[in-house]
Amino acid sequence: MAEHRREFEWFTEDHTGDVRLSIKARHLYGEDTPFQRIDFYECDTFGRFFTLDGLMMVAERDERHYHEMLVHVPMSVARDPKTVLVVGGGDGGTVRELVRYPGLARIDLVEIDERVVRLCEEYLPGVASAVSADPRVKPIFEDGVRFLKEAPDAAYDLVLVDSTDPIGPGEGLFSRKFYQDCHRVLKPGGILVNQHESPFYETYAQSMRRTQKRLREVFPVSGVYHFHMPTYPSGMWLFGFASKGLRAVEDRLPDAPAGTPAMPTRYYSAGMHAGAFALPPYVAALLSDEGGA
Amino acid sequence: MAEHRREFEWFTEDHTGDVRLSIKARHLYGEDTPFQRIDFYECDTFGRFFTLDGLMMVAERDERHYHEMLVHVPMSVARDPKTVLVVGGGDGGTVRELVRYPGLARIDLVEIDERVVRLCEEYLPGVASAVSADPRVKPIFEDGVRFLKEAPDAAYDLVLVDSTDPIGPGEGLFSRKFYQDCHRVLKPGGILVNQHESPFYETYAQSMRRTQKRLREVFPVSGVYHFHMPTYPSGMWLFGFASKGLRAVEDRLPDAPAGTPAMPTRYYSAGMHAGAFALPPYVAALLSDEGGA
Numbered sequence: 001m002a003e004h005r006r007e008f009e010w011f012t013e014d015h016t017g018d019v020r021l022s023i024k025a026r027h028l029y030g031e032d033t034p035f036q037r038i039d040f041y042e043c044d045t046f047g048r049f050f051t052l053d054g055l056m057m058v059a060e061r062d063e064r065h066y067h068e069m070l071v072h073v074p075m076s077v078a079r080d081p082k083t084v085l086v087v088g089g090g091d092g093g094t095v096r097e098l099v100r101y102p103g104l105a106r107i108d109l110v111e112i113d114e115r116v117v118r119l120c121e122e123y124l125p126g127v128a129s130a131v132s133a134d135p136r137v138k139p140i141f142e143d144g145v146r147f148l149k150e151a152p153d154a155a156y157d158l159v160l161v162d163s164t165d166p167i168g169p170g171e172g173l174f175s176r177k178f179y180q181d182c183h184r185v186l187k188p189g190g191i192l193v194n195q196h197e198s199p200f201y202e203t204y205a206q207s208m209r210r211t212q213k214r215l216r217e218v219f220p221v222s223g224v225y226h227f228h229m230p231t232y233p234s235g236m237w238l239f240g241f242a243s244k245g246l247r248a249v250e251d252r253l254p255d256a257p258a259g260t261p262a263m264p265t266r267y268y269s270a271g272m273h274a275g276a277f278a279l280p281p282y283v284a285a286l287l288s289d290e291g292g293a
Numbered sequence: 294m295a296e297h298r299r300e301f302e303w304f305t306e307d308h309t310g311d312v313r314l315s316i317k318a319r320h321l322y323g324e325d326t327p328f329q330r331i332d333f334y335e336c337d338t339f340g341r342f343f344t345l346d347g348l349m350m351v352a353e354r355d356e357r358h359y360h361e362m363l364v365h366v367p368m369s370v371a372r373d374p375k376t377v378l379v380v381g382g383g384d385g386g387t388v389r390e391l392v393r394y395p396g397l398a399r400i401d402l403v404e405i406d407e408r409v410v411r412l413c414e415e416y417l418p419g420v421a422s423a424v425s426a427d428p429r430v431k432p433i434f435e436d437g438v439r440f441l442k443e444a445p446d447a448a449y450d451l452v453l454v455d456s457t458d459p460i461g462p463g464e465g466l467f468s469r470k471f472y473q474d475c476h477r478v479l480k481p482g483g484i485l486v487n488q489h490e491s492p493f494y495e496t497y498a499q500s501m502r503r504t505q506k507r508l509r510e511v512f513p514v515s516g517v518y519h520f521h522m523p524t525y526p527s528g529m530w531l532f533g534f535a536s537k538g539l540r541a542v543e544d545r546l547p548d549a550p551a552g553t554p555a556m557p558t559r560y561y562s563a564g565m566h567a568g569a570f571a572l573p574p575y576v577a578a579l580l581s582d583e584g585g586a
Contacts, residue, residue: 228521235528267574267575281561
């Protein structure tokens, strides 16, 4: 085997100024797109993974933690959803979980960088293949902020913002104007779920607080839920759940299929759904108007 | 300030053969004891922390995640506990949380290495000071396995095994014989909680499975619960909860003080207690007799 493989190297991501995670991996491919730098790697512990501008995005070993919690939480609460908008998520993992629901009629995937989709289809087919394979998925290669601005009112049951951090191409996906557009394009029973950073390291916690503050100004129901994400900084990560009225835990449908034998999952279950919304007191304090500053 | 500080260096811990966490820190002190190597460091992100044989043990920034979940989960279930045995835990964090309960009459702390206690008292007083300050705490510097073997029957309401990994000095604290002694020294309503490794990285997951299998052979009630521990490998960590009959979630006392204004906490709450026992399906599968091998 060895003669066909490149040498191992250490991929290192700085999580803070004084904490870094390093992964011994083979570099499979790298490319500079008009938007960002994309690199694909492979290692024993995490399988294949890719980075954008040097930051870990998706690793085979724990991507189901992320994609299942992003999709099955709102899909277990929404009432008979038909149309979903995914913003970002060019790796296809979110779409892969969505197409498991036969009731969905249309899934719009708005990704700014087509190269993310194409390269993930090549290097991470187990994550990305549903983007092209399922006819309900409509990939739209466009800036998410602009797409939302021009999208019609009340067009979607669900908006899932599967974004990078609020720096670089993902920055506009954390603005109040963007959340107002999300609210506008959602139907009356609509739900927004978004990548919501982490409460643990200070810079991420600041993003978390700012994001939740903006969401609360726009949505009558808004909160966060936590999950384990070992390849992300601190391993403690959040999604935001905002809606026009439905509550994340109290309104979960008791017959939701995710996590049952009808729709097996690796990380998500009814118990994990409820448990994820119980927050450590220090996180709740950071998110209260008084706390944490 | 710089002239009073030592140079920064990188402390690095290998989490797997191809994953490592590095922390830029000042080395404060190091010592070889008859049992192990102890080092103390300080860094901006995690505050002060110490390592045993090069493995992260306790960092100021997230030690409350660990110690609160180790102590307040069983203390919120136990019926009028009076006597507690802590095995390991020389850093004092477990004892610090225990002494918050006025109803406890006696806390035996069995730590094999007195130097851990003395050095933590010096370098981590916010964690360790209760060991000497509270007269109910009785430090016993002895091997935990031997202490348990010779301890009288039905002497404790609670046994908390606050151990290192099952290598080196901590190895015997994961054996079936040790768990049988834990069962024997517990009163009829007794509860055992122990450090239970992690389900994420393979070597840790093997320890987790082996440990749970042994516990189930000894205790009629046995399970695990998970929490976020950013300084530990993968950040996803477990404790085991085993008892002679009391169930961790169903039998939680509704008026337990931890996490209320009467006993403020950073990580623990009633919601976190219940949520921690909901397991990702892949973890449940690893722990089932059929799963995961």
